[in-house]
Amino acid sequence: MQLVLTKNIDGGGKRVDFAAYARSGGYEAVRKVVGKLAPADVVQVVADSGLAGCGGGGFPTGRKWQAMPSRAARPGPRYFIVNADEMEPGTFKDRYLMEGDPHQLLEGIVLAAYAVEADEAYIFVRGEYFQAIAALEAAIAEAQAAGVLGGLTIHVHAGVGRYICGEETALLNSLEGKRAIPRAKPPLPQVSGLFGCPTIVNNVETVCNVPHIVRHGAEWFRGLGVGDEAGTKIFGVSGRVNRPGVYELPMGTSLRVLIEEFAGGMRDGFQLRAVLPGGASTGFLGVEKLDTPMSVAGMAAAGSRLGTGNVMVLDDKTCPVGFIRNLQHFFAQESCGWCAPCRDGLPWVDQILAAMETGQGRQSDLAVLADMPGRMGPGKTFCGLAPGAMASLETGLKMFAQDFTRHVQERVCAWA
Amino acid sequence: MRMGIEILVDGTAVTLRPDDNLLAGCVKAGIDVPYFCWHPAMGSVGACRQCAVKLFAGPADTVGKIVMACMTPVTAGMRVGVAEAEAIAAREGVVEFVLANHPHDCPVCEVGGECHLQDMTAMTGHVSRRPRFEKRTHRSQDLGPFVKHEMNRCIGCYRCVRFYQDVCGGTDFGVFGSAKNVFFGRAQDGALESPFAGNLVEVCPTGVFVDKPFSANFRRKWDMRSTPSVCPHCAVGCNISIQERDGVFRRAVNRFNASLNEYFLCDRGRFGVGFLQGPSRLRVSRDRYGKVFARHAAVAHLAKIFASGKAVGVGSARASLESNFALRRLAGAARFYAGLTAHEVGVAQAALAAMRRVSTATLAQVARADAILILGPDPQVVAPRLGLALRQAATRPNDALLAAREIPAWHDAAARTAMAGQKNPVFVVGPAPTALDALARLAVRMTAEDTVAYALEVAHSPAGEVTDALLTAKTPVVVAGGSAALIVAGAKIVAALEARGIKARFVPLLAAANSIGLACMGAESAGSCATAGAQMVALENDFFGAAGLAAAASVTVLDHIETATAQAADFCVAVGSFADTDGMFVNLEGRAQPFYKAIFGENDAPAAWEILRDAGILAGILPPGTWPTRAALLADMTQEFSDLAPCLRALPAPGEPKPPGLPHRFSGRTASRAHVDVREAGPPMRAESPFGTTMEGAAQHGAEPLVWAPGWNSGQAVLRMAEADKDIFLFQDKIPDALMMPEPPWSYDAGSGVEEMSAHSPAIIARGWA
Amino acid sequence: MLTGEDFSARGPAAAIDCLRALQKERGYISDETLAEAAAILQMPVAVLDEVATFYNLIFREPVGKNVILLCDSAVCWMLGREALQSRIFERLGIAPGETTADGQYTLLPVVCLGACDRAPVLLVGETLHGHLDAAGVNKLLDGAA
Numbered sequence A: 001m002q003l004v005l006t007k008n009i010d011g012g013g014k015r016v017d018f019a020a021y022a023r024s025g026g027y028e029a030v031r032k033v034v035g036k037l038a039p040a041d042v043v044q045v046v047a048d049s050g051l052a053g054c055g056g057g058g059f060p061t062g063r064k065w066q067a068m069p070s071r072a073a074r075p076g077p078r079y080f081i082v083n084a085d086e087m088e089p090g091t092f093k094d095r096y097l098m099e100g101d102p103h104q105l106l107e108g109i110v111l112a113a114y115a116v117e118a119d120e121a122y123i124f125v126r127g128e129y130f131q132a133i134a135a136l137e138a139a140i141a142e143a144q145a146a147g148v149l150g151g152l153t154i155h156v157h158a159g160v161g162r163y164i165c166g167e168e169t170a171l172l173n174s175l176e177g178k179r180a181i182p183r184a185k186p187p188l189p190q191v192s193g194l195f196g197c198p199t200i201v202n203n204v205e206t207v208c209n210v211p212h213i214v215r216h217g218a219e220w221f222r223g224l225g226v227g228d229e230a231g232t233k234i235f236g237v238s239g240r241v242n243r244p245g246v247y248e249l250p251m252g253t254s255l256r257v258l259i260e261e262f263a264g265g266m267r268d269g270f271q272l273r274a275v276l277p278g279g280a281s282t283g284f285l286g287v288e289k290l291d292t293p294m295s296v297a298g299m300a301a302a303g304s305r306l307g308t309g310n311v312m313v314l315d316d317k318t319c320p321v322g323f324i325r326n327l328q329h330f331f332a333q334e335s336c337g338w339c340a341p342c343r344d345g346l347p348w349v350d351q352i353l354a355a356m357e358t359g360q361g362r363q364s365d366l367a368v369l370a371d372m373p374g375r376m377g378p379g380k381t382f383c384g385l386a387p388g389a390m391a392s393l394e395t396g397l398k399m400f401a402q403d404f405t406r407h408v409q410e411r412v413c414a415w416a
Numbered sequence B: 001m002r003m004g005i006e007i008l009v010d011g012t013a014v015t016l017r018p019d020d021n022l023l024a025g026c027v028k029a030g031i032d033v034p035y036f037c038w039h040p041a042m043g044s045v046g047a048c049r050q051c052a053v054k055l056f057a058g059p060a061d062t063v064g065k066i067v068m069a070c071m072t073p074v075t076a077g078m079r080v081g082v083a084e085a086e087a088i089a090a091r092e093g094v095v096e097f098v099l100a101n102h103p104h105d106c107p108v109c110e111v112g113g114e115c116h117l118q119d120m121t122a123m124t125g126h127v128s129r130r131p132r133f134e135k136r137t138h139r140s141q142d143l144g145p146f147v148k149h150e151m152n153r154c155i156g157c158y159r160c161v162r163f164y165q166d167v168c169g170g171t172d173f174g175v176f177g178s179a180k181n182v183f184f185g186r187a188q189d190g191a192l193e194s195p196f197a198g199n200l201v202e203v204c205p206t207g208v209f210v211d212k213p214f215s216a217n218f219r220r221k222w223d224m225r226s227t228p229s230v231c232p233h234c235a236v237g238c239n240i241s242i243q244e245r246d247g248v249f250r251r252a253v254n255r256f257n258a259s260l261n262e263y264f265l266c267d268r269g270r271f272g273v274g275f276l277q278g279p280s281r282l283r284v285s286r287d288r289y290g291k292v293f294a295r296h297a298a299v300a301h302l303a304k305i306f307a308s309g310k311a312v313g314v315g316s317a318r319a320s321l322e323s324n325f326a327l328r329r330l331a332g333a334a335r336f337y338a339g340l341t342a343h344e345v346g347v348a349q350a351a352l353a354a355m356r357r358v359s360t361a362t363l364a365q366v367a368r369a370d371a372i373l374i375l376g377p378d379p380q381v382v383a384p385r386l387g388l389a390l391r392q393a394a395t396r397p398n399d400a401l402l403a404a405r406e407i408p409a410w411h412d413a414a415a416r417t418a419m420a421g422q423k424n425p426v427f428v429v430g431p432a433p434t435a436l437d438a439l440a441r442l443a444v445r446m447t448a449e450d451t452v453a454y455a456l457e458v459a460h461s462p463a464g465e466v467t468d469a470l471l472t473a474k475t476p477v478v479v480a481g482g483s484a485a486l487i488v489a490g491a492k493i494v495a496a497l498e499a500r501g502i503k504a505r506f507v508p509l510l511a512a513a514n515s516i517g518l519a520c521m522g523a524e525s526a527g528s529c530a531t532a533g534a535q536m537v538a539l540e541n542d543f544f545g546a547a548g549l550a551a552a553a554s555v556t557v558l559d560h561i562e563t564a565t566a567q568a569a570d571f572c573v574a575v576g577s578f579a580d581t582d583g584m585f586v587n588l589e590g591r592a593q594p595f596y597k598a599i600f601g602e603n604d605a606p607a608a609w610e611i612l613r614d615a616g617i618l619a620g621i622l623p624p625g626t627w628p629t630r631a632a633l634l635a636d637m638t639q640e641f642s643d644l645a646p647c648l649r650a651l652p653a654p655g656e657p658k659p660p661g662l663p664h665r666f667s668g669r670t671a672s673r674a675h676v677d678v679r680e681a682g683p684p685m686r687a688e689s690p691f692g693t694t695m696e697g698a699a700q701h702g703a704e705p706l707v708w709a710p711g712w713n714s715g716q717a718v719l720r721m722a723e724a725d726k727d728i729f730l731f732q733d734k735i736p737d738a739l740m741m742p743e744p745p746w747s748y749d750a751g752s753g754v755e756e757m758s759a760h761s762p763a764i765i766a767r768g769w770a
Numbered sequence C: 001m002l003t004g005e006d007f008s009a010r011g012p013a014a015a016i017d018c019l020r021a022l023q024k025e026r027g028y029i030s031d032e033t034l035a036e037a038a039a040i041l042q043m044p045v046a047v048l049d050e051v052a053t054f055y056n057l058i059f060r061e062p063v064g065k066n067v068i069l070l071c072d073s074a075v076c077w078m079l080g081r082e083a084l085q086s087r088i089f090e091r092l093g094i095a096p097g098e099t100t101a102d103g104q105y106t107l108l109p110v111v112c113l114g115a116c117d118r119a120p121v122l123l124v125g126e127t128l129h130g131h132l133d134a135a136g137v138n139k140l141l142d143g144a145a
């Protein structure tokens, strides 16, 4: 199995420095491309590679870049931004990439900025990632000294906490020093982004793929996946499995292979009940779906989403109502407070679930809960936060219907 | 001419304007789509998610998708479902969400019965409450004497903060916290600093911000008589509605006028009108010893003075055209003076000359100007609502920029992002700092003389930053005031631009409600009028400052407030204020604005002109039967002053059916005077008003000053009818060859924060402005 | 005064960086510090407070010398973060949101720390501690003392 993104990372928490990165062929792509290939050609390679955004949306990166107006059409400042906010519960892949191999990300930034003709880049890292921030800052200093950044300025911006900062337009407001409230699209960030200028926002993992694609070509990248979708993917597994952690596997690897082979299956005494395949904003899949390929299309077909590709495993000894309550509490708390359904709807869901957990649930609450996904689904709220929250609620209400009813009828949580 | 775009709403063809979003279009077309965060003056942000409708991709699409109407451009042939089940459910859901934490305190809420939240709740069909948990609560703040804060009623639409910061440029009010704990208020308790804070009362769709003086003097909206009126507190003359009950003034609210104040007033106006109910109202006529006189005795006293031939009339820039004209007629043109200093007369005359010569901007045109030069004092201090219009011009999005990014102008947040803090060219030149300096591309301090010299240089020089900006603009505006010389210079700049074919416009900065009206009568300053032996008659004027009283043989004051002059007078005649009488002002745009008797008390004083007329007839100066109506007086007046001729057209045509003056639900009419007399009094008579005085009358949606429409009981109903007015302007036909005034001597008046009448409002006094 | 970067040159755009830097120096953002930051950034205090009160990790009230951020998201919850919280309460007498009387520790819940493979986790100062149980909390607090 071919490791691409993690091949330099030993997992021991030590970062790969400039020399080691260069030894492994690092910054070769920069030398190969910058000033030699037209920016539009770099965009084309990435488009041809089939690279899809790894931040949770799975949007084709090449198409995103193609929407950037050319410098000739839009003179003035232009920005390339890396989304390293990573606050989606259950997700820890970007931390791994940044702490382990920050130069890979930097090289990706140099190439991406070149492709979209940006003169300034930001890495928006969540503030609690102290080690990642230190690794990036050290790597930038090294890269600068080595002259591989060219004229590009790369800022590391440490966030000050709030899940919504990961939403790309809220991230832009936060970078402008404002409250992290999302912006309506259109206009796209490519048209009116940071400070109103053309801007691209990409996830850490997405950007880390770029040097490899540029070096080895689109064809090679497409060949890495096992199904229709391209590349490798950093999967993560957490919960009561034997070996929780980060696994780089071909896109399209099945959930079963990931959990049973790589994560070592369930711990003794625990059985797998369901998974959230791609972080807290995805819907539950039951045991019967374990053979589904982990790909954007595969997960969609199974009734969930690939999301961040970081799997949370729910076992048979954990109260699913409590688990969902924890998720809903998170979303309610992290709502930015801008749009009404999310701001006032999610806390209500949280209150109901909290009541159920303490035996105070009512039959009528179940009807209220059942109404919620329809009211906070896509399009009904301003951004994707509340619809993300509804994914686990909607699928959970169906999959764990009996557990919900039992909480209400027996007025107690069976796991308490 | 804008072309309409035809779309299908629930299968019915509707024609909307292409520059409206779908929500604005539907609402104006009378289709009930509920909303909270959208506001026509502030555009769309899509926050409340209340305006959900179904949008179908094409004729074959049967599924459609939910969109927010306020964020959706109107495109030809689009197919929209307002009555689709999913859209209805989404809208009801949003109301249920925002009500989860709402206190449901409607019975004790000042907004109950005129609440947009109540209307929208009913409109969505939401009727029963499901949330059963503790509500989140907030501590409300003391925001000063104007606005009361009841934060628990908040539904989080963000209108207040958008208005306060984005529209008014206020910086002491904002939104704090996040998630369900968003708090709209100040960082600390304390009076709101913005001079436009009072609009929060109307901007808020529920009862978070309420009019505090009104709250202490409260009646339900449907229990008040409401009359269209004109704010008397500066030369802008914003349109307001006066609301009264039982002969007592209750509150003033904004009255929409598309080319003037649109949706907003200043606090001097909104709360200054409280002087009507203030402690210093002059309600009875009296002599210097405090002896009270009835109306006929006051008339007799005045008749004697005018018959003596020694009467000197001092007119007023805050009194109506009618009263000024009547006084002038009785005293004689040569013995009629303006109750102003020579400096003020110079300013007003220069303004008048300028308005005859160059185009004057309406406030709406100011707000849409693409370059602005301000010469002289702070417009926000002298004429606050003008200051707001200038602010709007400075911060409004640039059309070309928006077009290039395909951002519709109503897409407020996106337009702001695209502008990235960039401002339209505004230049401020004058001796003192102004509130607009912070927005200005260039704010230059120089002496009054230098300011004039600078302005003349701009008028004549073909180059320079300011000249360049004005020359490249399409609709530049020059605002000038403070001295006659500066007004002349400002007008010269506009004339120079007009000569080059640029649609430039001028705004003279004037202080009093009827400055231009009085100037049209050509009176000289009262500076030296108090000659020995003169019998002075001062009309609604605290002219202490304008003329020494010592030499006069006697002083008679006609006024409705106790001023220093009134206190020193030998005789005070109580006359009606702008709210007690009919009258007309001409504002700084040259707009002739009639106002109507709005308060019907037990012992209302008549208008000054009525008393003067009676005195004139008694003295034999006027033939019996003179001026039976105000229209007759105005007809006389326009004979004499051709500038004022258009005023006649500003009066309602006789015989037009009158809309009712009382709301349909007006209650307790019979009972409200029962403690005085159990017999119900007949309705008050008000011959010339375009409004009836009862509940009966012609149905004429939109004309009612209370603004009600089926399903829309709140002031938000006005958002349904934003179209052009039919106001009358004096100086639309310019006299091209009229000579500009010669440049008068230098001197400069910066103006102060309040004027004579608002200084007597209890709320204004409490705020510390008086 | 602040060392390092010149925040005033960037104006309001530097608001978050400036608040973060000041908080690092002073522990939290008092009203005085807020006013100082507003002056540096040349922006109104209320507008800066809008920003300061929005974010989870800007503290507008005093916190202890050591801030313990205990993850309260799903995986840590599932794998026993409640036990860590109870042990912290037993040892230090503080519940989430509270500070010890001696001003040494503040306990705050925090959203998923992105270390679910090491759940349950907490962050003390800038150091992440994973795979914790109640005994581990003891060791941690003993070591720190």
Ligand SMILES: Cc1cc2nc3c(=O)[nH]c(=O)nc-3n(C[C@H](O)[C@H](O)[C@H](O)COP(=O)(O)O)c2cc1C
Binding pocket: A052, A053, A054, A055, A056, A057, A058, A059, A061, A064, A083, A084, A085, A086, A087, A088, A163, A164, A165, A166, A167, A168, A169, A201, A202, A203, A204, A206, A207, A383, A384, A385, A388
């Ligand atoms: C509530 C919310 C939180 C998000 N958080 C993150 C995040 O932490 N990191 C991330 O890369 N993308 C996050 N996203 C997705 C981003 O909005 C955006 O789609 C992504 O950064 C684009 O990068 P990509 O195209 O490379 O995937 C979030 C989206 C939403 C709606």
Ligand code: SF4
Binding pocket: B231, B232, B233, B234, B235, B236, B237, B238, B261, B265, B266, B267, B268, B269, B270, B383, B384, B385, B386
């Ligand atoms: S701007 Fe002038 S006229 Fe308008 S409300 Fe204010 S004080 Fe009254």
Ligand code: FES
Binding pocket: B023, B034, B035, B036, B037, B038, B045, B046, B047, B048, B049, B050, B051, B068, B069, B070, B071
């Ligand atoms: S009015 Fe459309 S979302 Fe608020």
